Amino acid sequence: MNLQFDDALEQFMTYIQLEKNYSPLTVQEYRTDLLEFFSFLHTEDVKELTQVEYVHARLYITKLYEEKKARTTVSRKISSIRSFFRFLNKEYEIDDVAFQALYHPKKEKRLPHFFYEEELSQLFQANEGEDRKSLRNMAILELLYATGIRVSELTSLQIKDIDFSLNIIRVMGKGRKERYVPFGEYAGHSLTRYIEEARSALMKSNKHNFVFVNLRGGAITSRGIRYILNEMIAKAELHTTIHPHMLRHTFATHLLNNGADLRTVQELLGHSSLSSTQVYTHVTKEHLRNTYINAHPRA
Structure with missing residues (x-):
């Protein structure tokens, strides 16, 4: 042949x-x-x-x-x-x-970086504002932390994908797999303020249904999200770097630290395999170990 x-x-x-x-x-x-x-x-x-x-x-x-x-x-x-x-x-x-028979190389065991709750509070507080740009940026930050969605899922999010009555967003994930992810009161409040008070003005004469827009009115890109998050880190004067996936890691880690079960976190993250989610159990164990060492008198 x-x-x-x-x-x-x-x-x-x-x-x-x-x-x-x-x-x-x-x-x-x-x-x-x-x-x-x-x-x-x-x-x-x-x-x-x-x-x-x-x-x-x-x-x-x-x-x-x-x-x-x-x-x-x-x-x-x-x-x-x-x-x-x-x-x-x-x-x-x-x-x-x-x-x-080709075998995959063993993965490097790198634990995902995440924000501690104190760092996250500092990040939120430092970036509060009433101008349109601040309202948009806060909505981005709140939604990434509230849902753990990927940056590509955030940039492709459209108005019709948000259900404010149930506080749920519809996400199209990897492999075009659809899932529904809930968001909390803080993210809901930020999203509502951004859409009602800032989005239309930022859109200018552009016409599209994407939720998040850049300052020229077009749909925001993944690169634009990274730029915004770096600006927010600098404003908060946190001595760390940030990338959108870090908020996804933080979302998963905080859920597990506060008692969520692994299967639920897997479904919320849109992982096809539980093994992809299990890396966060190592993070939480390390967090518990460090807390113990720092807090126990005879550690």
């Missing part, structure tokens, strides 16, 4: 986009990973997909390590290769057993 690389790639892209319903970003990551693998195969003088063997994949993974790629990057590329050859096995009966 003379199956061309480009033809097989396009068929696979169509499959993961239409049948697997992967997001455009995920589809692009698969494409990039596979094109890089194909480029490597050409340097190894592999001209047909039927000539690809396990040794080629292992050599490629070794090359990635030599280039000091992050373990998460290597793991993602392995997943891309395995999924691609699983597809070829299904459609063209190309043997994929060897590629299923």
Whole structure:
């Protein structure tokens, strides 16, 4: 069988986009990973997909390590290769057993950074204000902490996704999976003030339904959210860095510290696997340990 690389790639892209319903970003990551693998195969003088063997994949993974790629990057590329050859096995009966033997590197055990409640209070207090920009920024901060949603989920949030009668937002997460996340009184108050007192003025002549807008009236971007949060940290004079995911980590950690069960937190975060949520149990245990050491007279 003379199956061309480009033809097989396009068929696979169509499959993961239409049948697997992967997001455009995920589809692009698969494409990039596979094109890089194909480029490597050409340097190894592999001209047909039927000539690809396990040794080629292992050599490629070794090359990635030599280039000091992050373990998460290597793991993602392995997943891309395995999924691609699983597809070829299904459609063209190309043997994929060897590629299923590719093993993922062990993840680096890095505990997620989060804010302590005192730091968070300082952050909120320092950024209170009555102007339109302050009302918008406070609504962003309150909603990220209240719901633990990803920054991409925040930027894609539309007015119709908010139910103020139940204090719930509709979120479209990874893999286009829909979920509903509640928010509390503080976030509800900030959102209401922002929408009623600031959003229309910030929109100017623009017409769209996205909740959060930049100062030019367009839909805010992930980069814009990061810029806003950095400004808020500087204003609060906190000696730390911030990224949107840090508020997601804080949301999960504070819930678990205050008695929420792991399954509930998993559902609120939109994690497909419980193992993704379990990292926060390590954070809470470390927090308890530090509290004990600092507070117990004979620790």
